[in-house]
Amino acid sequence: MSDPDASSEMRKLMVLHLASFVGNLGDNAMHDGEYRTRAADLPFCLDHRACEVRDFIHWHERSFDERFVADAARADVLVVGGFSLFQLWRDTTVSGTYLDVTAEFFANLPCPVLFHGLGCDATRGVNPLAVERTCAFLDVLLPRENCRFSLRNDGSVDLIRAHLGPRYADAMEIVPDGGLFGEPRSHVHAGLSADARFIAVNLAGDMPDKRYRSADGVDLTERFAREVADGLGALMAEDPTLQCVFVPHIYSDFEPISAVLDAFDDRLRRTRVLVAGLAQGEAGWSASFDLYRRASAAISMRYHASLGSIGFGTPVRGISTHHKVEGQFAAYGLAERCHPFSEHSDLRPLFAGLARDLADPESVRRQFLEIRGSERARLSRYHGEVATWLMGQTEARA
Numbered sequence: 001m002s003d004p005d006a007s008s009e010m011r012k013l014m015v016l017h018l019a020s021f022v023g024n025l026g027d028n029a030m031h032d033g034e035y036r037t038r039a040a041d042l043p044f045c046l047d048h049r050a051c052e053v054r055d056f057i058h059w060h061e062r063s064f065d066e067r068f069v070a071d072a073a074r075a076d077v078l079v080v081g082g083f084s085l086f087q088l089w090r091d092t093t094v095s096g097t098y099l100d101v102t103a104e105f106f107a108n109l110p111c112p113v114l115f116h117g118l119g120c121d122a123t124r125g126v127n128p129l130a131v132e133r134t135c136a137f138l139d140v141l142l143p144r145e146n147c148r149f150s151l152r153n154d155g156s157v158d159l160i161r162a163h164l165g166p167r168y169a170d171a172m173e174i175v176p177d178g179g180l181f182g183e184p185r186s187h188v189h190a191g192l193s194a195d196a197r198f199i200a201v202n203l204a205g206d207m208p209d210k211r212y213r214s215a216d217g218v219d220l221t222e223r224f225a226r227e228v229a230d231g232l233g234a235l236m237a238e239d240p241t242l243q244c245v246f247v248p249h250i251y252s253d254f255e256p257i258s259a260v261l262d263a264f265d266d267r268l269r270r271t272r273v274l275v276a277g278l279a280q281g282e283a284g285w286s287a288s289f290d291l292y293r294r295a296s297a298a299i300s301m302r303y304h305a306s307l308g309s310i311g312f313g314t315p316v317r318g319i320s321t322h323h324k325v326e327g328q329f330a331a332y333g334l335a336e337r338c339h340p341f342s343e344h345s346d347l348r349p350l351f352a353g354l355a356r357d358l359a360d361p362e363s364v365r366r367q368f369l370e371i372r373g374s375e376r377a378r379l380s381r382y383h384g385e386v387a388t389w390l391m392g393q394t395e396a397r398a
Contacts, residue, residue: 010045013394016075016111018051020083021281024250026179026304028285030082033311034117034178037376041383044390049075053083057098064101073110076394082117082152082177084324086134088163089124096133103140112146112393114386117177120156123210123322126163135164142171148389150382152177154303155327175382176375177328179307184286184293189245191274192294198243198274199232199354200295200314202305203260204321205252211301211321212256214343221259224341228299229263231351236272239358246275247291249302253278292316297357299350303328310334311372313365315357317350332371 020027031048038046051071055062062068072078085097093100106113141147149172151157161169192198204211212221236242246257254275261269276288292298292309298316300306303324309316310332318338320326329338339350357364 010043012045012047013076013390014074015046015048015077015079016051016071017048017079018053019079019081020053021050022052022054023083024302024304025278025280025285025288026249026302026308027083028282029182029184029289029304029308030117030177030179032178032183032285033181034082036183037178037181037379038383041380042387042390044387048079053099057100064099064105069109075111076397077390078109078111078113080113080115080118082119084119084121084156085115086118086120086156086160086164087124088120088122088126088130088134088159091127091129091133094133095137096130096135097137103137106147107140107144109146111397112390113141113148115141115147115149117150117152117175118156118172119152119154119324120159121324122159122163123207131163135168138164138168138171142168146393148386149173150175153328153331154324155331156324158327159323173382173385176379177304177307179304180311180372180375181379182285182289182308182311184289187287187290189274189276189287189291192243192245196243196294197239197241197296198245198294199235200245200247200291200298200309201228201232201260202247202249202298202300202302203228203253203256203319204249204301205255205257206250207322208252208255211341218343220341220343221256222263225256225259225263227347228260229265231347231354232260233265233268235351235355235358236268238355242272242296242358244273245291245295246273247288247305248276248278249288249305250280251278296361297354299354301325310368313368313372315354315361315364315368317353317357319347319350 087098094102151172151174153174157169157174232244248254289308292314293312295314298309298314300316301319306316306318306325306328318325318329320338320340326338329335
């Protein structure tokens with residue numbers, strides 16, 4: 001997987017990239033933005049080779065063994081991330097992280113390792129054994145010259161600080177996620193004219209036990225669907241030119257989409273509501289994210305749906321059932337744009353805010369594009385540091 005627009009005159013470096021490429025479409029938007037910004041900023045021509053992390057964790061088709069070491073030996077740098085490496089409930093791995101591999105394995109690899117844009121996840125709680133093992137993992141790798149760590153700016157550093165300690169939080173730089181800089185191609189979308197006005201709606205269907213359950217286990221799916229259907233229906237009733245397009249990022253997202261469709265007025269769902277298709281991985285992300293770029297406004301439950309919309313300047317409001325969505329909005333001073341959903345919450349303020357965005361989108365667009373510009377400059381500075389580190393590492397291996 002080669003970087004777009006890379007100069008053939010630059011020194012070429014092979015990058016082995018351990019990450020998720022078929023997880024959900026947000027991962028692919030993130031990789032696109034990362035590869036583009038690296039190609040623009042680094043004094044190297046980078047050739048990224050995908051190494052699917054699910055082969056090691058979920059599908060158990062690969063392991064961290066001699067074959068992986070051989071792959072690393074052929075690379076100039078191993079990039080790990082971005083994904084939630086720090087999963088603070090995970091007590092089933094030797095490292096206490098998402099990856100079941102020792103710190104010493106990474107420390108002894110024949111190439112430098114860039115742990116980039118990592119997340120910290122405490123959705124399923126914090127396990128003391130996972131914390132202990134994660135600290136031991138970082139104690140080995142943080143001092144190593146051939147390893148470099150950064151965290152994405154979604155509030156992960158606050159979790160690291162609170163549960164691992166300030167020493168670990170302060171040792172890792174905070175960087176913008178590549179999803180802010182993804183550039184999808186233009187696509188033709190069935191049922192949408194070139195000048196269509198629509199709200200892009202992203203609903204998350206994974207972890208239903210966390211997203212759609214009350215503290216005492218009551219299923220809140222029907223209530224959630226009714227609130228979303230009522231809110232969208234009111235906006236479309238107010239503006240007869242407005243449509244709604246649901247944008248799934250993974251197969252499980254069709255579950256809450258179906259629940260909202262079931263709660264819609266029948267005439268509305270048959271005449272002014274569309275559901276986008278889902279093609280996983282590199283083949284599908286561009287068409288889906290083109291919808292966020294073209295939308296008049298967006299609702300997001302997933303991290304990269306929120307981040308991509310901000311990057312495009314599309315007025316977006318989040319529904320928080322996962323702390324990284326809330327953390328991302330807060331990191332940009334946009335906390336009022338993120339609305340929690342629980343047995344105690346009310347989504348009517350979200351739709352009232354969305355009505356204001358539709359009435360005056362330009363001020364929001366300007367604010368979002370200023371955020372993108374500021375974050376792009378911040379990432380460029382970080383890439384300068386990475387370039388210096390990489391030069392030193394590759395010269396040492398020469």
